Amino acid sequence: xxxxxxGLTYLVFFVLIAAPLGRMTMGAFSEGWSGFWNALTRxxxxxxxxxxxxxxxxxTLLNTLFGIMTALYLVRANWLGRRLKSLLNSIVDLPYAxxxxxxxxxxxxxxxxxxxxxxxxxxxxxxxxxxxxxMVIATLFVTFPLMVREVMPVLQEIGSQQxxxxxxxxxxxxxTFWKVTWPSIRWAxxxxxxxxxxxxxxxxxxVLVVSGNIMNRTQTATTLVYQDVENxxxxxxxxxxxxxxxxxAGLLLLMEWSKRRKGGH
Amino acid sequence: MHVEVRGLDKHFGDFHAxxxxxxxxxxxxxxxxxxxxxxxxxxxxxxxxGLETPDSGEIIFHxxxxxxxxxxxxxxxxxxxxxxxxxxxxxxxxIAFGLKVKKxxxxxxxxxxTELVELTGLKGFESRYPHQLSGGQRQRVAxxxxxxPEPQLLLLDEPFAAIDAxxxxxLRSWLRELIERVGITSIFxxxxxxxxxxxxxxxxxxxxGRLEQKGTPWDIYKEPKTPFVATFIGESTLIxxxxxxxxxxxxxxxxxxxxxxxxEYIEVGHLHEFKIASATEQGVVKHLHFxxxxxxxxxxxxxHKLVTYRSxxxxxxxxxxxxSVLVHRAYLFNExxxxxxxxxxxxDPMPVFI
Amino acid sequence: xxxxxxxxxxxxxxxxxxxxYFVILIVLPILGVYYNSFSSGLGSFTExxxxxxxxxSVLLTxxxxxxxxxxxxxxxxxxAWVLIRYKFRGRALLNSLVxxxxxxPTAVGGLMILLLLGPGSLIGGLAxxxxxxxxxxxxxxxxxxxxxxxxxxxxxxxxxxxELDASEEEAAYTMGAKPSRVFFQVIxxxxxxxxxxxxxxxFSRALAEFGAVVLVAGNIPGRTLVSSVYIFGEVESDNPAGxxxxxxxxxxxxFLILWLISLMQMRGxxx
Numbered sequence: 001x002x003x004x005x006x007g008l009t010y011l012v013f014f015v016l017i018a019a020p021l022g023r024m025t026m027g028a029f030s031e032g033w034s035g036f037w038n039a040l041t042r043x044x045x046x047x048x049x050x051x052x053x054x055x056x057x058x059x060t061l062l063n064t065l066f067g068i069m070t071a072l073y074l075v076r077a078n079w080l081g082r083r084l085k086s087l088l089n090s091i092v093d094l095p096y097a098x099x100x101x102x103x104x105x106x107x108x109x110x111x112x113x114x115x116x117x118x119x120x121x122x123x124x125x126x127x128x129x130x131x132x133x134x135m136v137i138a139t140l141f142v143t144f145p146l147m148v149r150e151v152m153p154v155l156q157e158i159g160s161q162q163x164x165x166x167x168x169x170x171x172x173x174x175x176t177f178w179k180v181t182w183p184s185i186r187w188a189x190x191x192x193x194x195x196x197x198x199x200x201x202x203x204x205x206x207v208l209v210v211s212g213n214i215m216n217r218t219q220t221a222t223t224l225v226y227q228d229v230e231n232x233x234x235x236x237x238x239x240x241x242x243x244x245x246x247x248x249a250g251l252l253l254l255m256e257w258s259k260r261r262k263g264g265h
Numbered sequence: 266m267h268v269e270v271r272g273l274d275k276h277f278g279d280f281h282a283x284x285x286x287x288x289x290x291x292x293x294x295x296x297x298x299x300x301x302x303x304x305x306x307x308x309x310x311x312x313x314x315g316l317e318t319p320d321s322g323e324i325i326f327h328x329x330x331x332x333x334x335x336x337x338x339x340x341x342x343x344x345x346x347x348x349x350x351x352x353x354x355x356x357x358x359x360i361a362f363g364l365k366v367k368k369x370x371x372x373x374x375x376x377x378x379t380e381l382v383e384l385t386g387l388k389g390f391e392s393r394y395p396h397q398l399s400g401g402q403r404q405r406v407a408x409x410x411x412x413x414p415e416p417q418l419l420l421l422d423e424p425f426a427a428i429d430a431x432x433x434x435x436l437r438s439w440l441r442e443l444i445e446r447v448g449i450t451s452i453f454x455x456x457x458x459x460x461x462x463x464x465x466x467x468x469x470x471x472x473x474g475r476l477e478q479k480g481t482p483w484d485i486y487k488e489p490k491t492p493f494v495a496t497f498i499g500e501s502t503l504i505x506x507x508x509x510x511x512x513x514x515x516x517x518x519x520x521x522x523x524x525x526x527x528x529e530y531i532e533v534g535h536l537h538e539f540k541i542a543s544a545t546e547q548g549v550v551k552h553l554h555f556x557x558x559x560x561x562x563x564x565x566x567x568x569h570k571l572v573t574y575r576s577x578x579x580x581x582x583x584x585x586x587x588x589s590v591l592v593h594r595a596y597l598f599n600e601x602x603x604x605x606x607x608x609x610x611x612x613d614p615m616p617v618f619i
Numbered sequence: 620x621x622x623x624x625x626x627x628x629x630x631x632x633x634x635x636x637x638x639x640y641f642v643i644l645i646v647l648p649i650l651g652v653y654y655n656s657f658s659s660g661l662g663s664f665t666e667x668x669x670x671x672x673x674x675x676s677v678l679l680t681x682x683x684x685x686x687x688x689x690x691x692x693x694x695x696x697x698x699a700w701v702l703i704r705y706k707f708r709g710r711a712l713l714n715s716l717v718x719x720x721x722x723x724p725t726a727v728g729g730l731m732i733l734l735l736l737g738p739g740s741l742i743g744g745l746a747x748x749x750x751x752x753x754x755x756x757x758x759x760x761x762x763x764x765x766x767x768x769x770x771x772x773x774x775x776x777x778x779x780x781x782e783l784d785a786s787e788e789e790a791a792y793t794m795g796a797k798p799s800r801v802f803f804q805v806i807x808x809x810x811x812x813x814x815x816x817x818x819x820x821x822f823s824r825a826l827a828e829f830g831a832v833v834l835v836a837g838n839i840p841g842r843t844l845v846s847s848v849y850i851f852g853e854v855e856s857d858n859p860a861g862x863x864x865x866x867x868x869x870x871x872x873x874f875l876i877l878w879l880i881s882l883m884q885m886r887g888x889x890x
Contacts, residue, residue, distance in 0.1 A: 002705060009701040012694055013713055016766055017720070020731030027734045069637045079634070080282040082278075084443040089646055090881065097873035098649070099827030099846045102866045105854055107649035109655045109863065122567040139645055161349035164316050169363035169412060179362070202724025205829035205847065208789065209854055222726040222830070229730060229834055241727040248722040255722070256715050 021235035021245065038241030047216050048224040049243070051199060053134070055220060059139045059200040064193055068185075069149025074148070074165075081204045095144050103141050104209025107134055110128040130212040135220070138206035143199045150192035151185055187262035195257060198251045199246065267292050268313070268418060268450065273322035273591040275308055275474075278295075281572075282308045284474040288324070290452070290467075295444050297465030298454045300497070306454040310420050313452065314343050326418065342411030344421040348403045350395040356406050357384075357391040363534075364412035381409040385441065401432045408440070412447065419444070421453035425460060434438040437464050458498055470494050488605065491599045492525065501525040502571050507597050509567055511546040512608035517599050531573035532591045533564055544610035545589040548581050566590050652870065656863035667864035673842045676849040677868055682843065683757060684791050684825035687764035692818040694765075695772025696810060702773070703780040720769045725830030732759065733835050755837030760845060763831035770823035775817030776810050783809050816880055822874040839865060 028036050039045060073080065074089055095103065111118045112129045121128055128134045162184075166176040204222040211218035213227060221240055228237035268290040275283040283305045285322050290296055298306040299542050311317040313324060315336035323330050331339055344526060360381055363376045382388055385405040388426070395403055403608050404424065424432045424440065440485035441464050455461050461468050462482040470477040470485065470493070477489045489495035496503070507516045507524035516522050555561075560575045562582060571590070575582065582588065594607045668674060702714050704807050720728060736743045736753045746753050753759050783806065791801045829847040837843040838852070846869050853862035 005697065005701050005709060006705055006707050007714065009698050010709075012698060013716060017716055018767060018768075020728075020735045023729075023735040023740065033863065039691065066637065066640050069633065070641065073634070073637055091641070093881075094645060094649060094874070094878060097823060097870070097877045098825070099829060099847050099866075101829045101854075102827075103864055105267050105649070105850060105859065105866055106652050108854065109859055110648050110651040137644070138609055141648065142746075144644060148641070159349075161347065162351055164336070165343065165345060165349040165351075165410075166362065166366075167338075168314055168316070168341055168412070169366060170337045171362070171366040173368055180351055187639075194658070198722050200715070200812075201829075204724060204726040205851070209851060218633075222724045223722075225726045225730055226830075226834065229733065234734065237730055240651075240723075241730045243722050243763050244727050249722065250729075252718055252722045253713065255707045255718065261739060 024238050024245070026242055027064060028042055028236055028237050028242040030216035030238070035235050035240045036242075038237035040243065042236070043044055044215050044219065044223060045240060047234070048219045048221045048240070050214050050238050051132075051135075055139055055203075055207070056197055056200045057127040057142060058081060058136050059071065059080035060193060060196050062136075062141060063143050063147055063200075067144070067192060067196075068151055068189060071155060072181075072214065073149045075084060075152055092145050094142055098141075100142055100205030101209055104138050104206035107141070107206075107210050108137050111137070129210055130155055130214065130218060132218070134210040135207050135218060137204050138210040139200045142206050143196045146195045148193065149188070150188045151223075154185050155181075156186040181193075187258060191255065191258045194251055194254050198248060198255075201247055267327055268452075269323075269325040270309075270313075271293050271323045271325070272606065273309065273312060273324070274320045275305075275312065275317065276320055277308075282318070282474055283312070286471075286474075286476045286530075287481055288469060288476060289487075290450060292450055293448055294450060294466045295441070295464065295466045296452045296473055297461035299375045299458060299461040299468050300458050300477075302455065302469035304471050306471045306617060307422055310422055310452060311453050313418070314341055314420050316343075319530060340414075342413050342414070342416035342419045344404075344407045344419070346423040346426055348395075348407040348427075350403060350406055350410070353397050354424050355392050355394055356387060356398070359395070359406055360409045360413050362410065367414060379415055380581065381413055384446075385409045400428045401436060404436060405426060408443070412449075416514070417450065419449050419451040421451065422455070423454055425455070425457075433460075440464065445451050459543055460496075470497060489596060489602070492596075492603055494521075495511045495596045495598075495603070499527055500572065501571075501596070503529045504569050504595075507595060509569070510592055510595065511566075511596070512544050512592060512610040513595060514609070516595075516606060518596055520599045520601070522597050522599040525598070526559075526571060526592060527596075528573045530595065531564075531571055533562060533573055533575060533588050533595065536578070539589060541611055542589075543577045544608050545591045548588055548590040550584050550586045550588055553582060564588060564590055622783055625689060630693050636686055637844040649870070652863050652866055656860065656867050659860065663860060664864050667861045669869065670861070672844065673849065673861065673865050675841045676844045676846045677865065679757075679841075680869075683760050685766060686821050687761050687768060688818050688822035689774050689824045690761070690765050691821045694815060695769070695821075696776055697771045699780060699810075699813075700778035703777055715737065716768050717773050720766055724768055724829065726834065729763055729834030730832035732763050732766060732831065736762070736835075754835055755839075757843060760832055760843060763835050764825040764828055767828050767831050769825045770795055771813060772822040774816035775820070776813035779810055779813045787857040813882070818882060819876050819880050823873050824872065826873060 028039070031038075074085060074092070077085075080088070098106075108129050109115060110159070111121070111134065113119065113122060119128060126133070128137070147168045156182075162180050163176050166180045171179065201221060205228070207220055208223050208226065211220065211223060213219055215227070219227070223245055225237045225241050225244070228240070252259070270286060270288050273283055273286040275281075290462055290473050297311065298304050312319045315331070315334060319332065324332055325581060326339070336343075351362065355360070357378055360378045360390060361374050364377060369377075376548075377574065378391075382391060387402065388407055390398065390402065395406070396408065404427075423437055428436060437460060453464070465482065467480060468482055468485055469479045470492050478485055478494045485494060486498055490496060495501060502525070504510060504526060505523040507513050507522045510524060515523065516524070532548075533548070536542055536545065546566050548564040548571075550562060550564050551570065552563040553560055554563075556574070558581070559577055562573050564571050565574070571592075591611070592608055593611065594605060595603055597606050656667070685845070698717070702717075733754060734740060736746075736759060738744070738747065738754065743753060744847060755760075759760075787805055787809075788801055791805050796804070827847060829851065832845055833848050833851065836845060836848060838848050844852075845867055850862045850865055850869075853859070853865070
C-alpha cells in the first residue's frame with residue numbers, strides 16, 4: 001500500500017511539474033545555446049525583461065509600504081468602527097477572487113481613454129492605460145492582499161500591549177514602530193515582499209489587458225512569452241519562460257527560508 | 266503625585282464600563298483598586314495612563330488636568346498584567362528603553378539601570394531575554410522598566426495574576442517595601458481581596474463601573490457602606506429576613522430588611538458559657554470542617570444556615586448536637602439604607618425595671 | 620488605544636492616504652465594472668449575456684473548473700496524506716515543489732503544458748496516433764487549471780492531518796475497527812474541511828485562470844473558449860460592455876465562493 005501511494009505521488013509530481021519543466025528547458029535549448037542566447041538578447045526581450053523589472057520594483061515598494069500601513073490600521077486603529085473594519089477586512093481579499101483579466105478590464109474601464117478620468121489625465125498629458133502607470137496599478141491591484149495578509153496575523157498575535165508599554169515609557173509613534181513593532185513583524189514583511197515579487201514578476205492577465213502588449217514599449221516578460229507563442233516562436237518563448245522560471249524557483253527557495261525564520265523567531 | 270479624578274465616565278460601544286467615578290489620592294499612598302473581573306478597574310487605570318480616552322470627566326495630576334495629554338507626557342509608569350516586556354530586547358535594554366527614548370546620556374542610563382537591577386534583585390540577568398526568565402523575574406523586570414524614567418505615578422494592572430501562589434506571597438511584600446522605599450504614588454488593580462488588604466494603604470472597591478467605597482482596609486472591613494462591599498470583603502451569610510433572627514426583631518422598622526452575618530459575628534457554645542442567655546437561640550450543628558487552625562462550624566437556626574469558626578482549644582462539637590447560638594451583630598440593609606446593628610437583647614439587660 | 624499611529628500632524632495625512640489608496644485601488648474598480656455593465660440599462664446587459672458565445676463560455680468554464688477542482692481534491696488529498704504520513708527519500712523536496720505552481724508565472728505554466736502535450740511532442744504525438752488531440756481541446760484546459768490550482772487542496776489538508784491525534788485512530792483500532800472503516804469514519808471526516816475549503820479555492824481560481832489557459836486552449840467559441848479568454852477577446856475587439864457583462868457574472872460567482880469560504884471558516888472556528 002505504502003509503496004503504491006508514494007509511487008503515485010511521485011508520478012503526479014513528475015507528470016504535473018517535472019516533465020513540463022524539463023520539456024520547457026529542452027524547448028528553450030532546442031536550437032542549442034546560441035538559440036537560447038539569441039532569444040534572450042533580442043532587443044524586445046531585453047526591453048521586456050527590463051520592463052518587468054521596473055514593474056516589480058515599483059509595485060513591491062508601494063505594496064510593502066501601503067500593505068504594512070493597511071495592516072496596522074486594520075488591526076490597531078480604533079478610529080475605524082468595528083463594523084467598518086470588518087467590512088474593509090473582507091474587501092482586502094477581493095482581488096483574490098477577481099480574475100486578473102477582469103482586474104485589467106476594471107482599470108481600462110475606469111482609467112481608459114474613453115473614461116472620464118482617463119480623459120482628464122490625458123489632458124494633463126499623463127497616459128495611464130497602455131502605459132507604465134496602468135501596468136503598475138493593475139499589478140498593485142492583484143498583489144494587494146499579499147502583504148496585508150502576511151502582516152495582520154502577526155500584529156494580532158503580538159497584541160498591542162508592548163506598544164502601549166512603549167508609549168507609557170515616553171516613546172512616540174515612530175520610535176515605537178521601529179523599536180518595538182518592526183522587530184516582531186520583520187520576517188512576515190520579508191515573506192510578504194517575496195510573495196509580492198513573485199506575483200508581480202509573473203502577473204500576466206491584468207498586465208496584458210492594461211498594457212496593450214506594445215512591443216518595446218509596454219511589453220513585459222510574460223506578455224512577450226504569450227506573443228512568441230502566438231507567433232509560433234516556441235524556442236524564443238521557452239528561453240524567456242526559462243529565465244522567469246529560474247527566478248520563481250529562486251524565490252521559492254527564499255520563501256522556504258524565510259518561512260523557517262518567521263516560524264522560529 | 267497627588268491624583269484627583271472627577272466624574273469619570275466611559276462606554277465601550279453599548280457597554281457602560283465606568284460610571285461617574287470620583288476620588289482623590291494622597292501623594293505617596295499605595296492604592297488598591299479591588300473588585301470583580303469586568304467591573305471597570307482596568308478601564309480606570311488605563312484612562313489614568315492615557316491609554317483610553319474617557320467619554321467625560323477630568324483627570325487631574327498635581328492640580329493640572331491631563332485629559333488631553335498622551336501617555337508619553339503623563340510621567341507615569343505602567344506595569345501590564347502580562348508584563349508586555351519587549352521580547353526582542355534583553356533585560357538591560359528593556360529597562361533602558363524609557364531612558365533612551367528620553368535621550369539620556371549613556372552613563373546616566375548605565376547608572377540608573379544598574380541601580381534598578383540591584384534594587385529588583387536581577388543582578389546577573391542583564392543580558393537575558395524575557396523568554397529565558399521565570400514569571401517572577403519577568404515581573405521584576407516590568408517593575409524596573411516602569412520605574413526607570415522616574416515616573417510620578419506607578420500604575421499596576423493585576424501585577425501578580427500570572428504568578429504562582431507561593432511566589433506571589435513573596436512578591437507582595439517585596440513590592441510593598443520597594444514602593445515604600447521609592448516613595449512613589451501607586452495604584453494597583455486586583456480582584457484578590459487578600460492581596461488588596463495586605464498591600465494597600467487604601468482600597469477602592471469598584472463594581473459594575475461604580476466606586477462603591479474608598480477607605481483603609483480596616484475601615485472597609487469594619488464598616489462596609491454598601492451591601493456589595495459587605496459581601497465582597499470577608500465571608501458572610503445572607504439572611505433573607507433579618508427580623509427572624511433573635512435580637513433583631515423589628516429591625517428596619519417593619520420594612521423588609523436583609524442581614525449579612527460574618528462568621529466572627531457569631532458565637533456558639535453551651536448555654537452556660539454565655540453571660541446573657543436570653544439573647545441566644547437554640548440551633549443544631551450541621552457540619553464540621555477542620556480548617557487547619559480552627560473548626561468551621563455550620564449551624565442551623567430557624568431554618569437558616571449560619572457559618573462560624575470555633576477555636577480548637579474549646580470542646581469539640583459533633584454534628585447533630587444541639588447548641589446555643591449568639592448573633593452579636595449583623596450588617597442590615599433594605600432598599601433605603603444599610604447599617605450595622607448590635608444584637609438588641611445583648612445590650613438591653615433586663616434589670617432596668619428593678 | 621493606538622499609541623502607534625498618533626503622531627499629531629501626520630495622523631490625518633496617513634489615515635486619509637491609506638483609506639484613499641484602499642478605495643481607489645480596490646473598491647472603485649470593482650464598482651466600476653458593475654456600473655459599466657448596467658449603465659446603459661438592463662437591456663444591453665441581457666443582450667451581451669444572451670450572446671450564445673458569451674453564455675456558452677461561462678457554462679464551459681464552470682464545467683471545466685468543476686472537473687479541475689474535483690481532480691485536485693482527489694490528487695491533493697492523496698499527496699497531502701503521503702507527504703504527512705510517510706517518510707521517504709525526497710519528501711522534503713516534493714513538499715517544497717508543491718508551491719511551485721504558485722511561484723511560477725501562469726503564462727510559463729501554460730507554455731510548459733503546451734510544449735509537453737503539443738502536436739510536435741512525444742505525448743501529443745502518441746495521443747494523436749490514438750486518434751485524439753489534447754492541446755487546443757478541453758483536456759488541455761483542465762490540465763492547465765489543475766496545474767495552476769495544484770497547491771490549494773494540499774496546503775489546506777496538510778495542517779489538518781498534522782493536527783489529527785494519532786490516539787483517535789488507535790482508539791478506533793483497539794475497538795476492533797478495520798483500517799478501511801477507520802479511514803472513512805475517523806480520518807476522512809477530519810480532512811473534509813480542508814478538502815472542501817481547498818477545493819472551493821481551487822474552483823474559484825480555476826474559474827478566474829487566464830494565463831495558463833489562453834496558451835493551451837484553442838479558443839474555439841462554444842468548445843474551448845473559456846470566459847476569461849472571451850473577456851480578453853472582447854476587450855481586444857473594443858467591446859468593453861460585452862466584456863464587462865460576462866465579467867460581472869464571473870465576479871459575482873467568485874465573490875459568492877469567497878463569502879462561502881469565510882462563512883465556513885467562521886463556523887469551523889466556532890465549533
